[in-house]
Amino acid sequence: MINSSLKQFGELLQTKKISSVELTQTFLNRITQHNPSINAYIALDEAKTLAQARVADTRIAAGNAAPLTGIPIAQKDIFCAMGWKTTCGSKMLANFVAPYDAHVITQFDNAGAVNLGKTNMDEFAMGSSNETSYFGGVKNPWSFDRVPGGSSGGSAAAVAARLCAAATGTDTGGSIRQPASLCGFTGLKPTYGVVSRFGMIAFASSLDQAGPMAKSAEDCALMMNVMAGFDERDSTSLNREKEDYTRNLNLPLQGLKIGLPKEFFAEGLDAGVGKIIEAAIAEYKKLGATIIDISLPNTSLSIPVYYVLAPAEASSNLSRYDGVRYGHRAAEYTDLMDMYNKSRAEGFGAEVKRRILIGTYVLSAGYYDAYYLKAQQIRRLIAQDFVEAFKKCDVIMGPAAPSTAFKAGEKVDDPVAMYLQDIYTISTNLAGLPGMSVPAGFSDGLPVGLQIIGNYFDEARMLNVAHQYQQVTDWHTAMPELALSKEVK
Amino acid sequence: MEWEVVIGLETHTQLKTNTKIFSGASVKYGAEPNTQACEVSLALPGVLPVLNRQAVECAIKFGLAINAHIAPRSVFARKNYFYPDLPKGYQISQFELPVVGKGAVTIQVPAVGKNAAYEKVVNITRAHLEEDAGKSVHGAVEGMSGIDLNRAGTPLLEIVTEPDMRSAAEAVAYAKKLHELVQWIDICDGNMQEGSFRCDVNVSVRPKGSEKLGTRREIKNLNSFKFMTQAIEYETRWQIETLEDGGTIHQATVLFNPDTGETRAMRSKEEANDYRYFPDPDLLPLVISEADKARVLVNMPELPEAMKARFEVQYGLSTYDANALTTSRDLANYFVETTNFGVDAKQAANWVMGSVAAKLNAEDKAIVDSPISAQQLAQLLKRISDNTISNNAAKQVFEAMWNSEGEVDAIIAAKGLKQESDSGAIEVIIDEVLAANAAMVEEFKAGKEKAFNALVGQAMKASKGKANPTQVNDILKKKLSA
Known part of the structure; x- marks a missing residue:
């Protein structure tokens, strides 16, 4: 049952085959059993969660259930949820209890979904392996000695190990798609501005975007119906008409033009991963798609540009964690400056400090033009590459990550190698485009994700493209052995 | 230098x-x-x-x-x-x-x-x-x-x-x-x-005639005009003295201390x-x-410059008067309201800028807090122009009104300030004054113009200030030249 789709869960609930309390308890039991080894969750609150499930059951009984009413969803610990500890994976906020709800949380509440718990993540979403979390690393459910990817590593492991029906994530440079690829499920980063950032703890404001992490494209579409929409509390939220992301799922793919950027298949791509992507492309040909060779010439610049702009914004966004009003404050200090220094030195981990330093440097007088301004100019060139590409094709495909899940500890001391994990995902964040990762097979027993990049606001089309593939393949239904063997009835 | x-x-x-x-x-x-x-x-x-x-x-x-x-x-x-x-x-x-x-x-x-x-x-x-x-x-x-x-x-x-x-x-x-x-x-x-x-x-000094700006120091957070004057004057003197003593000015942020009247550097810009x-x-x-912009423009009030120009044309005021009356929107409103009660604009301007302004100044009040409304002032001015009271008496009435002693006519009656405009009665007074001051009359006749004013003064005094001064003048002139 735990491997059901969101639609199936909804049917079970609404036909009263199972109550939300029962379904929620089933997942809570699985969490109790598996979380100690996987460490996908930072915060759990059974009482709160079950209270929400009871409310959902009342709503279902009253006959006004929405598609996700009663379904337990895991929330990345980057979203403020009233009364919940909201840590963002940092010691700095280890004891911070949010006094308000993020827009995303409100949307799920309104939909009647149940908040199952807050999931582990890289500290302030800075990382590609979940190893920068103050609350410890997360195991990849497919192989415990490997990382789940990051920064949404807890949500990724929870979805893969079926410790939730679906989860939320955020993606600043690939933090939904890379873990989706490494853990073998479907993840979507929407167009920038489609999901409100209100209440979502900022890493790099011009790049951060929340999205669904779920088993299938259909599940992602149902999640998007809840998450997307205009919110006046976020000035970068786009005021567009509400859309039904499931509306195009069943359209045929005959005539679909798929662009394959040569830069995504060049040096640096693992051969095993490459083979699986080729097989997936072949599948699309069978579905009636035509393949077009394209180029995104500035792809190689996306990582350096990102590692100027994201840290610049982060260095400023993280200034509010000063120990004055909330968050970690050093136990002893001599004066104000000492309080700042010690609180921040103790409260932030190494990767966060590295990025604050880089960001402070590139914004400094005398360096701003050479780094920040130049990076902004190149960012526009990268976006222009996509504009040109989408004149020739409907969607762009390639790998979501250059390799399968790597071993824990393997790249911790080599930040540049870690940063290269996002080589195929970062450019879409810089351009503000939507991107997804769809399970496409296994290489040496580890999942591989196919990335689908769409034009602005083409999420419904991308979900259609992914859904049609999932009608003829079953990679997205594969579950890791471990999770299966320990299922609680 | x-x-x-x-x-x-x-x-x-x-x-x-x-x-x-x-x-x-x-x-x-x-x-x-x-x-x-x-x-x-x-x-x-x-x-x-x-x-x-x-x-x-x-x-x-x-x-x-x-x-x-x-x-x-x-x-x-x-x-x-x-x-x-x-x-x-x-x-x-x-x-x-x-x-x-x-x-x-x-x-x-x-x-x-x-x-x-x-x-x-x-x-x-x-x-x-x-x-x-x-x-x-x-x-x-x-x-x-x-x-x-x-x-x-x-x-x-x-x-x-x-x-x-x-x-x-x-x-x-x-x-x-x-x-x-x-x-x-x-x-x-x-x-x-x-x-x-x-x-x-921001204050800097330079030798007169020099084009180059000197190094500036910034006096922060001045929240009164008095302090601003003191701070700038002190800072200017300090900078000149420093330079004349062979020192250099370093760019800095300074604070003004109202108790000592001095400015002192808070932090230098180098460590900013x-x-x-x-x-x-x-x-x-x-x-x-x-x-x-158009939407905002619709709701813009008439600006001081435009109002000033309009006052000159509409009310025939001098540039100086128009300027003074448009230093604040409330003051201008008060003036306009006064004239709207049908009094002479020039007279209203004089009183608003004169007695009213002086009182407000002395009591550190804003025009909106004036105890005398525009309507009350207009009433007072009407009593001057219809010869009920003299200008001098009006000043007394104004004072009483300011102290909230009542309305114009009631105060005039209570204080007995209504002026004497019966020429027969004034003639009687003048005859008495002329008789009692024969020496002055002689002086006047000998060419001393000042003696005339003295006789007017005596007549006013004899009437306890109530005689209409214009009539006193006229009748006295007539009698002396007879």
């Missing part, structure tokens, strides 16, 4: 909005600490700024009032620095692209000593929108510093001038003019005690922060269309 002082001002005007510039929290002054600090004011994790359009309208209004370029696209930037009263660790301001560009303000510099009054144009470099910081509160809790974030996020328009002023008098004249203007167009309450209008003054300005990614560029 003769020195010249060069002054530029940066003025923070608190905009008259209901809520903060980037959140819905109230901006009312004087609330209990932190009761007007919402999630955004507290800079909780995950909160985002949303621009208050009311603040933008204030900025547009100001731009229109000083004939400035209003940017069709301006950008909010983050000014990064750590301070406990700055909750986000950065202030949202505007840096490279401000909402209001170059404009100008015409000031009237009053006469000082032997220097006559004159008019001068002060150029405005820019005006930009930004948020205010909170306040550190010392001593509220024993041995601790507290933070009050009620003020954090209050909308400010920072108005920056060119270094166009050459004396404390010019700087204060500009500050007063600006103070009046922002209240005139209703974008700021002008309350200097509550910090609604605060000036930073690198603010790492960059465009705020949480806010879209501020776009102002022609339609936006």
Whole structure:
């Protein structure tokens, strides 16, 4: 049952085959059993969660259930949820209890979904392996000695190990798609501005975007119906008409033009991963798609540009964690400056400090033009590459990550190698485009994700493209052995 | 050597909005600490700024009032620095692209000593929108510093001038003019005690005739015109003396101490922060269309310059009078209201600028707090022009009205100030005066003009001040030449 789709869960609930309390308890039991080894969750609150499930059951009984009413969803610990500890994976906020709800949380509440718990993540979403979390690393459910990817590593492991029906994530440079690829499920980063950032703890404001992490494209579409929409509390939220992301799922793919950027298949791509992507492309040909060779010439610049702009914004966004009003404050200090220094030195981990330093440097007088301004100019060139590409094709495909899940500890001391994990995902964040990762097979027993990049606001089309593939393949239904063997009835 | 002082001002005007510039929290002054600090004011994790359009309208209004370029696209930037009263660790301001560009303000510099009054144009470099910081509160809790974030996020328009002023008098004249203007167009309450209008003054000196600017020091947070005069005068003297003693001026921020009347360096600019300005990614560029400007223009009051010109034409006032009556919108309204009750404009102008202004000044009151309403003043002026009372008697009535002793006619009756206009009665008095002052009559006849005035004085005295002076003059002249 735990491997059901969101639609199936909804049917079970609404036909009263199972109550939300029962379904929620089933997942809570699985969490109790598996979380100690996987460490996908930072915060759990059974009482709160079950209270929400009871409310959902009342709503279902009253006959006004929405598609996700009663379904337990895991929330990345980057979203403020009233009364919940909201840590963002940092010691700095280890004891911070949010006094308000993020827009995303409100949307799920309104939909009647149940908040199952807050999931582990890289500290302030800075990382590609979940190893920068103050609350410890997360195991990849497919192989415990490997990382789940990051920064949404807890949500990724929870979805893969079926410790939730679906989860939320955020993606600043690939933090939904890379873990989706490494853990073998479907993840979507929407167009920038489609999901409100209100209440979502900022890493790099011009790049951060929340999205669904779920088993299938259909599940992602149902999640998007809840998450997307205009919110006046976020000035970068786009005021567009509400859309039904499931509306195009069943359209045929005959005539679909798929662009394959040569830069995504060049040096640096693992051969095993490459083979699986080729097989997936072949599948699309069978579905009636035509393949077009394209180029995104500035792809190689996306990582350096990102590692100027994201840290610049982060260095400023993280200034509010000063120990004055909330968050970690050093136990002893001599004066104000000492309080700042010690609180921040103790409260932030190494990767966060590295990025604050880089960001402070590139914004400094005398360096701003050479780094920040130049990076902004190149960012526009990268976006222009996509504009040109989408004149020739409907969607762009390639790998979501250059390799399968790597071993824990393997790249911790080599930040540049870690940063290269996002080589195929970062450019879409810089351009503000939507991107997804769809399970496409296994290489040496580890999942591989196919990335689908769409034009602005083409999420419904991308979900259609992914859904049609999932009608003829079953990679997205594969579950890791471990999770299966320990299922609680 | 003769020195010249060069002054530029940066003025923070608190905009008259209901809520903060980037959140819905109230901006009312004087609330209990932190009761007007919402999630955004507290800079909780995950909160985002949303621009208050009311603040933008204030900025547009100001731009229109000083004939400035209003940017069709301006950008909010983050000014990064750590301070406990700055909750986000950065202030949202505007840096490279401000909402209001170059404009100008015409000031009237009053006469000082032997220097006559004159008019001068002060150029405005820019005006930009930004948020205010909170306040550190010392001593509220024993041995601790507290933070009050009620003020954090209050909308400010920072108005920056060119270094166009050459004396404390010019700087204060500009500050007063600006103070009046922002209240005139209703974008700021002008309350200097509550910090609604605060000036930073940049002062440098250079040898007279030199084109090169000297090194400036910035006097921070002056919140009264008196202190501004004192601070600039002290700072100017200090800089000249320092240079004459062979010293050098270092760029610095200084504070004025009202108790000692001195300025003292707070921090030198070398150790100042690198603010790492960059465009705020949480806010879209501020776009102002022609339609936006047109909407604001519809609600613009008549500006002082236009009103001044109209007063000259409509009421036949001198430039000086028109200027004086348009120094504040309330004063101008009071004057107009007085004339609307059908009294002579020139007479009304004289009384408003004379007795009324003098009383307000002496009691440090604003025109809106005048105990004598425009209608009451008009009534008084009517009693002068219909010869019920003399000008002198009117002054007594005015005094009584100011002290709230009653309405015009009641006071005239109570004090017996109605003037004698019966020529028969006046003739009797004059005959008596002439008889009793034969010596003076002789002097007058011998050519001494002054003796005439003395006789008028005697006649007025004999009538206990009630005789109509014009009639006294006429009858006396007639009798003496007979």
